[in-house]
Amino acid sequence: MVAAGVIYVVTIVLYSLSVLGYFIDFMQNNRKVNRIAFWLLSIVWVLQTVFFFIRALEYDRPPIITPFEGLFFYAWLLVTVSLVINRFARIDFLVFFMNIVGFAMMAFSLFRPSGDVPAGLHDLLISELLVVHITLVLLAYAAFTVALAFALMYILQHQLLKRKQWGKKLLRMENLPKMEKWSFRMTLIGVPCMLLGLILGFVWASIQLQEMPWLDAKVIGSLAVLVVYSLYMYLWAVRQRRGYNMVVLNIAGFLVVLINYFLSGELTDFHLWYF
Template identity: 35%
Template sequence: MPGSTWFYDAILYIYALSLLFSFSDMATKNRSAKRMGTGLLAFVWLLQTVFIASRMYEHQYVPVMTMFEALFFYCWVLVTISIMMNFFLKRLDLLVFLVNVAAFAILAINIFSDPSVTPISQQWEARDELVFIHITLAIASYAAFMIAALLSGMYLFMHRQLKGKRWSAVMTRFPSLDRIEGYTYRAVLIGVPLLIASVALGIAKIVLDGDTRLLADAKVLSSLFSIAVYAFYLLQRVTANQTGPMLAFWNLAAFTAAVINFLVFNMYSGFHHWIWM
């Protein structure tokens, strides 16, 4: 399995070069730099895929059972989505760049932390299919939520610039406000059902294990709260009760709740405690 230091370093160095070429394209509209950045990003995706595939072959399970594996897989999902957006969606170069900056930061922190982590719970077997589906659905939902949050940040920035009549060259790389808001809504619309399904499977696992006291666990309650905040955003969007900037604000608030759910409440959960750093 590619687990030595040089393999991780290669991923980070190639990823950093990809970001540098992408930034050059953002700054100077250099198409050659964009092609180089995209090619390097595809190579990063290939190396990440090799790591995941080799881990699957060695351990006979999809590698999402530890914090290190889950965050690595999360970054792979973000890279996959960014490559797809780069090819199939127009005028989203800035979003693709921001997604990869976030994925690079998460990947770097994850790699430089101690990869010798413990499983999610000693009571749950690594090959448990229910747990695997629960985790992968949660990872996919968080990827959708991050993209939605970045889009909301772009919306608020562009709205402020337009309102103040401050036009800049970087704004030529933005889609229209309506398109940004539409992309945000679609991303949340994808993420929410995935998170609901993930939480439902987690609750089902608790019930099957017979320890219903865990239904009042901090992780379960915080996950339900995150779903509620995103549901409020969707309700406001569907009923048209809020303006675009307020919708962007609520989406960022919902993403903040989701991040707190992931970073903070894992530590206080009786069954969802991951040891990472």
Template identity: 45%
Template sequence: MVEMKWIYEWIMIVYGLSLIGYFVDFIQHNRKVNRFAFWLLSIVWILQTSVIVIQLIGQEEFPIRTIQDGLYFYAWILVTFSLIVNRLFKVDFIVFFTNAFGFFMMTLQIFAKAQNDATEQSLRLVSELLVTHITLALVSYGFFTFSCIFSFMYLLQYRLLKEKKWNKRLMRLGDLGQLDNFSYIAAVLGVPLLLIALILGVIWGYTSGEEFYLFDSKTLGSIGMLVIYLVYLFLRVVKDYEGRTMALYNTGAFLFLLVNFFLFGSLSNFHI
């Protein structure tokens, strides 16, 4: 049981890193990141296949009789198809969205299995995944904070340049294009982390037996925050908006983040 628990944990860790890599490639079309994400996903497939083989040997039948095993095998199929598509057809956007759904299925399987198997190891796994949810959410907040700081520095330098208040201190703020790009990169890293955190949190809420409301203020606020930053990336990547307009938008998005963290968090029934 202990060995299987560690395999599940490593699957989720590597799968999450792969998902982040595919998201970055989806946004920036970075082939190096794509290759790295592909090899991470290959490791996920090897670990998933190992679990199936171990269960097959131990049970002497194909492990697909329960809903939990079915979800696991479904996630394995999605990973398998994703590897084939990524390697042969190079349709990257399908790979990212398929694996976002596959990660959801994998997480749902682990929580459902732990709920039906109330052993100490299973309950500990649920607790660890909850900690992962909180940690990833806070790390994503960190990236969004850096993104906002870069946007604020951009707006400050933009105003000083427009008013022709050039001095040596202004040079220390950095180049406008550089600040704009750093702000964008930080948001790109923050979005997939927040997405994974929301997936873990929602599934934990429905399967842990604890009090949970999908329409809780903090839950809805977090979903709204994800949508706001997705719109930011859409405007940046698809509409080619940049500069002052995106810096103002990003600053407003961060203000909503603060409202969600402090106000919606205090109004929540179960968030702290």
């Protein structure tokens, strides 16, 4: 539909301006630009939501199945969480870091097929179980992204303190222990969502395909994500590890997420049209 295409383009443009505004605020501590960036981000959320409704009506299904839709839904989740955090916590730099990733997801969606799935696969793909599976996995990715944003803020503040570069940036960030704790909490949300999503994916495959895709690249990548983040949680909760190295491990976990999200998708036939 022409309307959906126009909304998509306008959303990309406004999203880029919002991220640019948050970047200017990050560099210059400009509160006026920060407010403009927030309202632009709010408009982006409205446009994204309208786009989802139009696409759902156009294809008569939840619009999260194809790679294009998955990326768009991922970005929508990040914008939603950003607005909630900005409303209740006012952690501006967290919103900035999160939406760098969110805008990247929107940009990547430009290079993904935007049409519906092939007709032969439509009935096979559309089921409540699959929709819940995809939704849980994308929720996990969103939680891991928030954890990444806190981890990056931790690294930034750690470096500023190490170099004794006092300034307004430090005043607009939480203290190191709190950011590290929030990074862990978001990981604590992401891991169960990822695990449940993976289990439901296996259940769906056993019902619909009568086989278990153990050697699928996306499945192996998802298991690797769970292993890295589970190790992080074990070291935090059981071994009581804290500090810089733990934050770096959390960032490493997100790198595995990115590899699984993009690279493994090129090596799989099973997940060719969905996540």
